[in-house]
Amino acid sequence: xxxxxxxxxxxxxxxxxxxxxxxxxxxxxxxxxxxxxxxxxxxxxxxxxxxxxxxxxxxxxxxxxxxxxxxxxxxxxxxxxxxxxxxxxxxxxxxxxxxxxxxxxxxxxxxxxxxxxxxxxxxxxxxxxxxxxxxxxxxxxxxxxxxxxxxxxxxxxxxxxxxxxxxxxxxxxxxxxxxxxxxxxxxxxxxxxxxxxxxxxxxxxxxxxxxxxxxxxxxxxxxxxxxxxxxxxxxxxxxxxxxxxxxxxxx
Amino acid sequence: xxxxxxxxxxxxxxxxxxxxxxxxxxxxxxxxxxxxxxxxxxxxxxxxxxxxxxxxxxxxxxxxxxxxxxxxxxxxxxxxxxxxxx
Numbered sequence: 355x356x357x358x359x360x361x362x363x364x365x366x367x368x369x370x371x372x373x374x375x376x377x378x379x380x381x382x383x384x385x386x387x388x389x390x391x392x393x394x395x396x397x398x399x400x401x402x403x404x405x406x407x408x409x410x411x412x413x414x415x416x417x418x419x420x421x422x423x424x425x426x427x428x429x430x431x432x433x434x435x436x437x438x439x440x441x442x443x444x445x446x447x448x449x450x451x452x453x454x455x456x457x458x459x460x461x462x463x464x465x466x467x468x469x470x471x472x473x474x475x476x477x478x479x480x481x482x483x484x485x486x487x488x489x490x491x492x493x494x495x496x497x498x499x500x501x502x503x504x505x506x507x508x509x510x511x512x513x514x515x516x517x518x519x520x521x522x523x524x525x526x527x528x529x530x531x532x533x534x535x536x537x538x539x540x541x542x543x544x545x546x547x548x549x550x551x552x553x554x555x556x557x558x559x560x561x562x563x564x565x566x567x568x569x570x571x572x573x574x575x576x577x578x579x580x581x582x583x584x585x586x587x588x589x590x591x592x593x594x595x596x597x598x599x600x601x602x603x604x605x
Numbered sequence: 606x607x608x609x610x611x612x613x614x615x616x617x618x619x620x621x622x623x624x625x626x627x628x629x630x631x632x633x634x635x636x637x638x639x640x641x642x643x644x645x646x647x648x649x650x651x652x653x654x655x656x657x658x659x660x661x662x663x664x665x666x667x668x669x670x671x672x673x674x675x676x677x678x679x680x681x682x683x684x685x686x687x688x689x690x691x
Contacts, residue, residue, distance in 0.1 A: 523606055526606060526609075527606055527608075527609035528609075530606070530609045530610055530613055531609060531612075531613045533613075534613040534614065534616075534617045535613075537617060538617055538620055541621070541685050542626055542685055542687060545684050545685045545686070545687065546684075548683055548684030548685060549684040551684075552683065552684060560680065560681050560683075563681055563683055564676065564677075564681050567621060567681070568676075571614055571617060571618075575610060575613075575614070579606075579610070582606055
């Protein structure tokens with residue numbers, strides 16, 4: 355029986371080694387193809403960007419969206435007549451800003467309609483915070499962790515303490531701390547930029563900024579949580595975690 | 606993982622709702638200690654302490670609860686102000 359088991363294990367290791375060799379060779383070929391494609395595409399993109407940059411240089415350096423269109427100018431001129439008519443009545447200080455507010459040349463912060471995700475990305479970019487979760491990295495880490503767990507399980511199938519799983523959990527916890535620490539360090543490092551951002555006319559209200567920070571916190575954690583849950587799920591379903599570890603109060 | 610998430614989120618929320626950023630803050634240290642002690646108590650379980658697991662879970666969730674309360678009640682520290690020691 356023991357001999358049979360050893361043979362099975364040896365064959366399994368051979369099969370596993372062959373499969374992993376084939377998989378790694380395939381991955382290498384795939385990466386080479388991707389590299390060639392990326393080099394060609396980047397040349398095309400670079401030429402397009404240079405072309406668009408040359409086109410933009412001919413345009414005067416101004417943000418045209420801040421200026422009113424012809425229709426608005428006409429309406430503003432008309433309203434200026436009404437302003438001059440009411441100048442005598444002493445309401446000029448109030449009315450002077452009205453056409454600009456109503457025509458959209460100066461828009462209050464509440465009127466800016468951008469999607470929350472765009473605002474989150476803008477805040478992350480403005481403060482040079484780490485961006486959204488890198489799902490490819492999460493996938494690679496999950497795969498590596500599962501391979502490590504499989505190796506440890508095959509080495510010692512009846513282990514009382516799942517040391518590998520605990521190590522992976524510890525690694526995930528440290529990663530979680532690191533993700534949020536990155537946000538904190540970015541906030542601390544860019545205090546001057548933040549004070550400039552607050553002075554901008556379109557800066558949102560404090561509640562909106564708080565909600566943006568909350569979104570960033572949850573987004574930063576999502577990758578680590580998803581990876582850890584996947585690993586735990588696989589380890590539990592495949593029986594690599596003992597029932598006594600999963601529910602210590604029942605044993 | 607729950608304790609780590611709770612501690613990290615709670616510490617960040619507390620830091621953002623404070624008046625100034627400090628390198629080492631007593632509140633942050635207390636928050637982290639709360640999470641660590643909660644994890645220990647939860648692992649020891651009901652055998653050593655009466656209602657140990659409930660106590661452990663409560664201690665683990667204290668940081669995120671305190672952080673959320675502070676974050677929602679107090680004004681956001683934006684732009685951040687750091688203490689200049691020079």
